[in-house]
Amino acid sequence: MKKKSILINPLTKFHHTDFELQHQKRPGVETDMLPKPDCGEESYEGCARLQGRKALVTGGDSGIGRAAAIAYAREGADVAISFLPSERQDAEEVKDLIEAAGQKAVLIEGDVSDELFCAEMVKRAHQELNGLDILTLNAGQQQFVRKIEDLDTAQLRKTFEVNLFSMFWTVKAALPFLEAGSSIITTSSVVAFQPSELLLDYSATKSAIIAFTKALATQLAPKGIRVNAVAPGPIWTALQISGGQPDEKIPPFGQETLLKRAGQPVELSGVYVLLASDESSYTTAQVYSVTGGMFTA
Ligand code: NAD
Numbered sequence: 637m638k639k640k641s642i643l644i645n646p647l648t649k650f651h652h653t654d655f656e657l658q659h660q661k662r663p664g665v666e667t668d669m670l671p672k673p674d675c676g677e678e679s680y681e682g683c684a685r686l687q688g689r690k691a692l693v694t695g696g697d698s699g700i701g702r703a704a705a706i707a708y709a710r711e712g713a714d715v716a717i718s719f720l721p722s723e724r725q726d727a728e729e730v731k732d733l734i735e736a737a738g739q740k741a742v743l744i745e746g747d748v749s750d751e752l753f754c755a756e757m758v759k760r761a762h763q764e765l766n767g768l769d770i771l772t773l774n775a776g777q778q779q780f781v782r783k784i785e786d787l788d789t790a791q792l793r794k795t796f797e798v799n800l801f802s803m804f805w806t807v808k809a810a811l812p813f814l815e816a817g818s819s820i821i822t823t824s825s826v827v828a829f830q831p832s833e834l835l836l837d838y839s840a841t842k843s844a845i846i847a848f849t850k851a852l853a854t855q856l857a858p859k860g861i862r863v864n865a866v867a868p869g870p871i872w873t874a875l876q877i878s879g880g881q882p883d884e885k886i887p888p889f890g891q892e893t894l895l896k897r898a899g900q901p902v903e904l905s906g907v908y909v910l911l912a913s914d915e916s917s918y919t920t921a922q923v924y925s926v927t928g929g930m931f932t933a
């Protein structure tokens with residue numbers, strides 16, 4: 637009799653046919669998505685790789701940030717997440733999941749395009765977690781516009797403020813608290829390497845995040861603080877169905893990759909944990925790609 641394989645085929649591990657066309661108002665909530673993104677709620681198993689650590693994850697209510705927050709908690713970290721008011725339901729779910737892992741959860745509602753909020757968010761995270769040593773800068777907005785003539789200055793400014801300026805403001809506020817051994821992780825994108833004609837402003841921020849990450853890593857290396865970026869490919873999250881992509885791109889979303897499907901947020905959990913943990917103690921100023929095989933170099 638043939639032995640049953642323990643291997644899992646990456647081509648068919650998750651949803652790999654067309655998605656149903658769906659729309660939500662930005663920023664969208666995960667609870668109403670079909671299928672609901674897999675952020676590791678049922679599957680991520682920790683093994684104490686972040687025991688005693690204190691993490692802040694911006695945009696930790698849904699998608700990639702939620703996957704990181706769940707994984708951090710199951711690895712033994714206390715976790716604060718930031719989110720927007722309309723995302724309260726997703727955020728409460730994450731709080732329950734963090735607490736179910738036996739860790740402290742802190743919910744911080746507000747807009748990271750506001751410098752004062754970024755400072756307040758860091759202060760609260762540090763105070764309520766009783767420390768801060770993992771900064772996962774993940775909040776982002778993505779709004780497609782087909783022609784540069786139609787990209788107004790208000791959107792251009794907001795995309796840069798949310799995706800890029802917030803990183804400067806949050807790091808500035810956090811630095812006094814970060815000791816040697818702390819880790820900063822930014823979220824860039826495959827579009828930093830293969831810019832999208834539909835996402836001029838967004839693509840520009842994601843390239844800038846890589847330059848910021850490398851320059852900051854250089855500046856903070858003498859303090860023993862590591863800084864790395866993650867570059868995801870097409871991942872099934874609320875960002876995409878709330879204005880991130882035009883209708884025609886939603887059903888086949890992700891099928892252009894070598895693995896012929898969209899990634900799920902849980903497929904990034906391992907990289908966010910690795911970069912936060914002491915296992916990556918010799919890794920700084922790097923970009924980790926999780927793209928289903930889309931080239932990033
Ligand atoms: P998501 O919508 O689930 O998460 C993005 C989060 O950003 C939201 O939950 C929201 O809380 C936060 N956010 C947006 N605007 C904000 C604001 N003004 N103030 C505070 N928070 C705000 O989507 P996601 O795909 O998990 O996005 C997470 C990160 O991953 C983003 O930086 C995104 O650019 C990046 N990314 C996503 C993909 C993808 O295909 N989904 C690919 C590459 C990179």
Ligand code: MG
Pocket residue numbers: 663664665666697698699723726874
């Ligand atoms: Mg969200």
